[in-house]
Amino acid sequence: MSNVPQIKIPATYIRGGTSKGVFFNLTDLPEAAQVPGKARDAILLRVIGSPDPYGKQIDGMGGATSSTSKTVILSKSTQPDHDVDYLFGQVSIDTAFVDWSGNCGNLSAAVGAFAISSGLVDASRIPQNGVAIVRIWQANISKTIIAHVPITNGEVQETGDFELDGVTFPAAEVQIEFLNPADEGEDGAGGSMFPTGNLVDDLEVPGVGTFKATMINAGIPTIFVNADAIGYTGTELQEAINGDAKALAMFETIRAYGALRMGLIKDISEAAKRQHTPKIAFVAPPKDYVSSSGKAVNAADVDLLVRALSMGKLHHAMMGTAAVAIGTAAAVSGTLVNLAAGGGARTAVRFGHPSGTLRVGAEATQVDGEWTVTKAIMSRSARVLMEGWVRIPGDTF
Template sequence: MSHKPQIRIPATYLRGGTSKGVFFRLQDLPEAAQVPGAARDALLQRVIGSPDPYGKQIDGMGGATSSTSKTVIVSKSTRPDHDVDYLFGQVAIDKAFVDWSGNCGNLSAAVGPFAITGGLVDAARVPRNGVATVRIWQANIDKTIIAHVPMTDGAVQETGDFELDGVTFPAAEVQLEFLDPAAEEDGAGGAMFPTGNLVDDLEVPGVGTLKATMINAGIPTIFVEASAIGHTGTELQDAINSNDKALAMFETIRAHGALRMGLIKSLDGIATRQHTPKVAFVARPADYVASSGKPVKAGDIDLLVRAMSMGKLHHAMMGTAAVAIGTAAAIPGTLVNLAAGGGERQAVRFGHPSGTLRVGAEAMLVDGTWTVTKAIMSRSARVLMEGWVRVPVE
């Protein structure tokens, strides 16, 4: 009886921030998958275990959530003043689809460590002890990320005492700088506020007219007020993800927001953009209990934020959405800024389902237009497994 053999491909399974993904060096992929296209998409889907009508990704490396159905391809960069190129693929769980439309801020923390260990960074730029500065070209959105990676005795330091809510164990801190984070998006002209407004009236059939801040920074994000959609901003995953009506509402908001932002030409186009834009809802600070059982006090945070990812409420906060939060908070008059109390600020600490996170941004008004030079946050990263993934030959 004939059978298909399996090929094996060098790969590393890493945690970056509150996400996990399978990382590849571009040079290690089969030749057909070294270029964008159907062969690459099919390979990554098979690695992750998609499409899976059962929604579990049992026959692959995925973990059946948006935070764990991720792939990364890294290569040496030919761009001046950059060390590596980083390409992120968000693999759909139950559909035959890989979304290349945005970055993953959490996995961005693992790119520098992976690149150093994989020999993709010039050894002369990596200190034996201290902090290595890795200049990353984020190829999905054509932006630069600077990763500050701790080194000990010539190796990437992964363990440490830095704690990140949403991650059980402490690790070494990796500081990330997202330079000029306003996202370049087709149809949006690269504008931070594609509608030209800090707050818009967004008409959403079946929901109403919502105040919305729609921003391209880190990742295109639609912010609405929690109270306007019947929520408080203290919700945990089960309160949203077990409510089909709420999930449908968020997807409708996402589609109409994407249309207003110029990301899609018609509402039908939202089906091809599962990863972007994101929808988040904000509220003034309030006490709540995080998913770990840890109490979060209103006095310890500036605002509450909950965000949707791939159709579900995220268990913590996407790194790219954190960049959007920090950027919007730094600009007086946005819904995020107003929820944080208004005024000028360079950093906020917000509450999310798993706890809290601090993110900073440097914003300035130039000739009547808001610009952000960079957003800064800290994450951590750790190798979980390295070796080869095996994939049946198609």
């Protein structure tokens, strides 16, 4: 039996929004992993601890949930008028697969801070005190994100009193702008915000039923259905769904047929290899409920309720990219999201999720019959948890 020594790779473990991920500077990765391919995927899988048939990721940095099985690679931007290129890899927990098909909106909140601390942002753009504007190129979906990062005494400020439902402790507020979040080109089903051409479709799902659905490309491709159409109220917490194998199978089937209808896949079998996108979510009008932390959420506090699944499980809060989709869909009169919020014109919406509430703004307009969204805005927070090196066996790649 040979004993292969471990290698160590510079890395930083960061919470961004309601997610956590391992961040790398591209130039710190082994040379074979500085380009897309099998070596890069193998390294990230081993760092996170996947594939793990036990579903725990004990032998890696992952936390055995979609929110904590994430990796980020940053580099000096190759795009004009941008500071940093941001590449996101969603690592499957139980299969040897890294999904590069979409963005992580939550970890987007940490990209600006990491870029500044890693010297990827020109020093002239960083104030001694104030807010640094970091121009991020989201390489997965070819979109621009603007991060407003607080700076104190020339360094990123991480502590503060901003509270984010789904995160236990307060931190500094980071405002994130997703510019032109719709129209994702080839990966976004031909570039249309509503790829079917309709605000609401009848989505036929063999073996499950036919549902009203709003399918939108904004932030991340997302399929919205009404909660009552699938037997839910919109007040559910994780345990109501994640322990129900039949329910999870139903959601995955709806997601797969929605992906097909959106043009994201050409055959239903391809959905299994595209776990990160699209997302599936269900909406309902406001109701009182108790969040996962025990905090009461009153119907009067929110415009609507939304629950979303990520990587096959109900998310404990809300994915940042899905929040962009929610805000955008809410701004378009006639979508299921807009109708659940009471209908009419909107530029912002506050929705209830399993951990509490979140407000997201969006500016949507209709030009020549086509809907477009110029930007979506939300506030998150981020904090470095650990920095140094991660170690993996030398024969990983």
